[in-house]
Amino acid sequence: MMAKVTGLEGVVAGETDIGLVDGEKGHLVYRGYWAKELAVSRSYEEVAYLLWNGHLPDPGELEKLKQDMAGARIIPDYLRGMIDLLPPTVPMMLVLQSAVAALGEPVNATWPPTLPQALRLTSVLPTIIAYRYRKLNNLPVIEPLAELGHAANYLYMLKGQIPEEAHVRALSAYLILCMEHGMNASTFASRVVLSTESDMCAAVCGAIGAMKGPLHGGAPSEVIAMLEDIGTMDRAEPWIRAVLDNGGKIMGFGHRIYKTKDPRAEALMIATVEMNGKDPSFDLAIHVEHTAIRLLEEYKPGRRLFTNVEFYAAAILRALQLDPEIFTPTFTAGRIVGWTSHILEQAANNRIFRPQSVYTGPMPDLEA
Structure with a gap:
């Protein structure tokens, strides 16, 4: 009988040159570089280029990438019309999924996927989010500015004003660190879809569907709720102690x-x-972090419960005054670089995914 592994945990499903996640050592590597160093020393565009091409861009390559992304940020008129027809009750992640599907390539350009397709999707996704958000809130639509970078444009299109440089750096670092995280659920979903020789847009739609689930893309919202419930610094320790006392x-x-x-x-x-x-x-948020780490060590010594990325993501997104409804879409706007990198890698050495399953249902009468 075949061994059963729930959720495929620990099962190697492929090889990749894109990223390494080593939880025991606390390592996150993008194409041979420490992700944490890239996040604080490089722009979103530079790291996107690295993941797509395998090396950091020289000045000329970076300038061309910025120009190409600026030209690809505009939403086509037909897509604006389609988004406008979607009822306000349609969640943002489903709007993104629908929009990406509508951006699909012509039939004769579906295979293999290309880097220009990846660049196009990455560039336009923040514009779609901002367009839908401002429309739903009865705000005038803000068009992207060619002179602003990727992260700055996103904040500008959402808020309608040139963002502070400190906010741009914080958001850029967050988006860079969202880009890639191994064979997670959404990345695996994108590779499975692409392995059938479907197109890049279809593969990204599959990834967005996986990201929509609260077990994958919704954690920062829970941290926000906690911070808002705590409210003030003097309430942090009693609030955290009360939670820990009750398990x-x-x-x-x-x-x-x-x-x-x-x-x-x-x-x-x-x-x-x-x-x-x-x-x-x-x-x-910083005060809550310090207090929680101290109390977690007191209540659960040796458990090594450190701050994770969701905590800082929540702190940043809350400080930027972004609505919780666009937290997961913002995560998606970062992760799409990783998805498209994996899609391109899958296409380069493709084999359709076809795992086995263990049948646990009844058998018919063998004598019949």
Whole structure:
């Protein structure tokens, strides 16, 4: 009888040159570089180029990428009309899924997927999010500016004003650290769809469907709820003690993969240092972090429950005053670089995924 592995945990489903996740050692590597160092020293565009091409861009390559992305940010008129027809009750992730499907390539350009397709989807996704968000909130639509970078444009299109540089750096670091995280559920979904020789847009739609699930893309919202419930610094310790006394979980601490410090959280801590003392909501988050780490060691000594990326993601997104409804779409706007990199890698050495299953149902009468 074949061995059964629930959720495929520990099963190697393929080889990749794109990223390494080592939870025991706390390592996250993008194409031979520490992700946490890239997040605080490189732009979103530079790291996207690295994941797509295998090396960091030289100045000329970077400038061309920026120009290409600027030209690909505009939403086609037909897609604007389609988005406008979707009822307000349609969740943002389903809007993204529908929009990406509508951006599908002509039949004769579906295989193999190409880097220009990846660039196009990555560039336009934040514009779609901002367009839908402002329409739903009866705000004038803000078109992207060619002179702004990817992260800055996203904030500009959402808020309607040129963002502060500290906010751009924090969001850029967050988006970079969202890009790639091994064979997670959404990345695996994209590779499975692509392995059938479907097109890149279909594969990304599959990934968005997986990301929509709260077990994959919804954690920062729970941290936000915790921070809002705590409210003020003086309430942090009694609030956390009450939860721990009742056997509850402090959101944003510990990780299924990382058994040491989450390298993404370390990078975001560095990237957000300029926000310390300038934003009350961010200062509260930092105070809660320090208090929680101290109390978790007191209540659960030796458990190694460190701050994870969801905690800092929540702190950043809350400080940027982004609505919780676009938290997961924002995560998606970062992760699409990883998805499209995996899609291109899958196409280069493709074999359709066809795992086996163990039948547990009844058998018919063998004598019949």
